[in-house]
Amino acid sequence: MEKRIVVVTGAFGFLGRAVVKRALDLGAFVAQVDRSETPPGAAGAARNFIVPGVDLADPEAARAAFARIGAHFGGIDALLNIAGGFVWQTIAGGELAAWDRMYDLNLRTAVSACMAALPFLEKSRSGAIVNVGALGAVKSGAGMGAYAASKAGIAKLTESLAEELKGRVTVNAVLPSIIDTPANRSAMPEADFSKWVSPEDLAEALLFLASVRSRAITGALLPVTGGV
Template identity: 40%
Template structure:
């Protein structure tokens, strides 16, 4: 069953827009009629950038979302260009793991909390005043692994738990004004993940397009009663 959403006359900011999930999310909102500001630390002409930028309703922005000044500037640019902001989809993030806590370098801690938590915090901090005006919505990306401890990726799990709790707190602080929800994927079915884990059951992984559909739902009026939720999007994985 195909469900269609209508985001005409709405402006959506997507961070991490050049990656597999970010690009799928941008394309889903464009297909639904939204005007999309797609932001990523990677430039659109970089080989690693996966987004098709051929749309008159799409603007692309090269932004380091760990830099507060840059975040404030790009959101001001979006407002100056489009006049409003209706949704923030904070996809930017990364994974590192493989070592127990005592063998983990401080650089791994700094990277994970910068890219996963700091980016979500700064994006929401500077988007919120405008989302409060439009009574808009926020969707962040936590992780299934944020729900429990595990072996070898403690800092990743902790950083994604922080994203989930940040989102729940934003929902509580903005009750009745801005809805904020997190999604919790597990391993996403991307070419990079298939290459990294060749012997896994790839059929159990969830496609980025399917996750983008859930993100659209959470940003839409269909999810009006839903805020402060952590929504599983890990299928059978």
């Protein structure tokens, strides 16, 4: 990842922070994009460009953010689509609005970011897109319909875009099971956390697919399941 220009969406979240840290440790130039404002203690640096307050579901906002990043670093080599959200609700007791929210947070943001990044990625000699899907989209469960449907969309976006950009930009996705985050521990306090995927391990998988070492891989949906 040395000197590779990487954009991380959802960069202020738990997984996003792990990816940013590891990418910087590996020598990458990192642009952090998030809908939230800059969290306390965050600071830009020569290899760390922070772009807060960006609603990636808005294509104009996405284009403006990526134009800033491209101008700042002189290009973009890889896009890691981590921005997203989760909701659990049954169909019988749920609301249709949750399906719209999952679509916007998980799929629309990724499509919008890809559209904004493509002009830069196609100019890179080793452009890469890595999306975050979900193992639960392969076999969903009760209350997971809205979330799983949006993540299934990520899988089909990945496959379709990989074919569209074959030979020019690689496009892959990781399919994690349960990620070991404070929010998930709080929601499932009786679970065996040792079987979950650590953010650090998932970051390694994401950054491998964003690196030149994976240049022969495109259209892959990589399960990252830890001990599950």
